[in-house]
Amino acid sequence: MAITLQEIFAGYFDSFAARFRVSRDMLHAAWCIQHCRTRTLGGHVNSCPDGHYHSIAYNSCRHRCCPQCAWVPREQWLARSKQRLLPCPHHHVVFTLPSELNPIWRFNKAAYANTLFAAATETLCQLLDDPKYLGAKPGILAALHTWNQTLMPHVHLHCIVTAGGLSDDGTWLRPQKNCLLPRKVLMIKFRGKFKAMLQQKVRSGEIKLPDSISPNDFKRTLAKLSGKPWNVKSFDAYRDGSGVATYLARYIKGGPIGNSRLLGIRDDKVVFRYRIGTQDGGDGKRQGVAEVPIDQFLGRWLLHVPPRRFQTVRGYGLYSGNQHSRIDEARCALGVAPPESEEPLSWQEWCESAGMLDACTCPVCGKRLVSHHEFAAGRGPPSEAFGWREKRGQAA
Template sequence: MTKAATLQQALTRFLDPTGLDRQRQRVCTHLLACRTEAMGGMVLQCSDCAHVQPRYFGCRDRHCPQCQGRAMEQWAERQQANILPVRYYHVVFTLPHSLNGWIQLHPEVLHRLLFQSAWHTLRTFGRDPKRLDGELGMIAVLHTWGQNLSQHVHLHCLVPGGALGDDGRWRGAHSNYLFPVRALSRHFRGHMVSALRQAASAGDLHRVTRPGDVDAQLNTLMATEWVVYSKDCLEHTHAVVRYLARYTRQIAISNARILAVDDHQVTLRYKDYRDHDRHKQLILGGEEFVRRFLLHVLPKGLMRVRHYGFLANRCRRQRLVQIRQALAVVEQAPNVDTAASGTEPTYTCPHCKQPTLRMIGTLTPQRPLYDQPPNHKEQRYRG
């Protein structure tokens, strides 16, 4: 069994589709079909040694550990091109685990309010005349799991250390934590709890049906210390971008972390952050592994990556020019994407080890899927 097949084998052995919602059924169908005859593909032949082999299409589902590698690299490259010559901060907003039940009941609502509350918190501190007195920028990536596949919902934010003032001047941050984390935590808690209360009053949390549960939960949340992490990454900004890129297109677990699958259980490798980041092994029953994995399937259409402030899509180009001018930095021309040049792709031949495999035919999908991935014609060249 290859590493690329470990998750598929676990799902094949232990997945029970009974009771799954349509989105989870669709995701599991895509993952099981990925890079198999079910997806169809193309026939490749080596122009040197005449070796012939099939190459099956990927499912391109954003939950798939085998797909989206190139998309992640391109995302990271775009963010690297926009890096400013300033101190950056890595800020993490974490939701208390007591909200996990509500997140499963209303994922769209809870995730939307998490993004809004995190940005409202940073924006409020950035606009404070006693602090930076200007507009911040933020890239936020949703992350829903811990190393052991448990539900651990938090938001990773990459924040340039400074604000663009209304007068066009750049006001840089100089601390090693951007803003006091205790103050950030309490503001974040207050805004999130208030937003949840408003959502409950508007009927957006209608699946929470036990009498008095909303008030009891929100009162408990206000009495709990919430966790916000903030640290500068002056020397590691590009590494943080690459770290965030890994979570823009995939979820929960990579095939490399699945060490073994047998008839009853799955063995994982994980990092124990509470024990000096030591690597350990975790053995889960097959059904429990599938249950934990499916906890992290996002609702269709939910955006996991969002940009705010002067990094928002509608104004980013103009704002970055203003900031670089304020910093007296010459604007660099964007790199040309040579991948879109229209040249025929080649692949490395496993027999003679030369990049001489070329497409000579196509393979028809063997069975229908819930829905076909987008841009299927273009997909054959992405690998």
């Protein structure tokens, strides 16, 4: 029987937290998952304007790792991103860090991820600034992911990169080759940058080594990794960036696993679907079924909760979002006008745009539901909420 992440946390997290060390960020995420769209968070009433239908809608937790309430925030992020992207081809570049460094990431999540962002984007910007490859300023949108399909640590950065850039004199330049940058050059420069930045942060104390890794062990690990190729992928250009942005949106909100992949609990194990990647002999399309003990499943999921207020999606170059980005100049060079600001859509409009009419319209007359009578956390809706139409009619 299928199960939801909320049901798993409601049934097993308290026991897990009593036996294992859990950070404040993890506790907060678990609390949000357990109480999303429940009486604990309060809510409001949705009603047909003609009084045919009433329903109680409890508030969402809005935690970025919650799969239950991620759909609207994900669509909002995607809409903003598509509006921001320039009308030109884009490349998808992925920087993956060696698994040998995962213990350092676990104890220094924010500083380690900041190092990855800096090393990857500096590599791209510096190489693309070279006239041999482009000689211009690109637009880069980078998104951090820390998991694979079985929720094991897999720290990597997805980058959407414009296939071209803005020169100093304001003209739009296209790359010299279809591949944007030679993969080996990209890998070697990124590997050198990340290693140098990581060593500097360890020396300064910004990144601390876990007890299981001595300074000498750290040096030996880096030396060993220097002779190995790192996993850096650069894909052929997409016609525009919206396709890659749509792919990324699935991971920006909703956490490491969605409810649709959860199959149930059997013999004290969580059963879920996963895609079999190339590293496991698959093609990334064929699916397998994993059975993971409940404690391990919770531990894996909690491992990927980002620090609160940590920015997992960032813009650089033309997409940096500051007054120095020159994105309006880039639009002018490409012959397009800046996008007009649009009024944010209501939840009813989002549902209608996705064809989810059952969620936002009256099942009797088909009119759009109206939200009213908000009620506080831990409370239920007031009784007068269900006579709302009559009072509304009298007031009119």
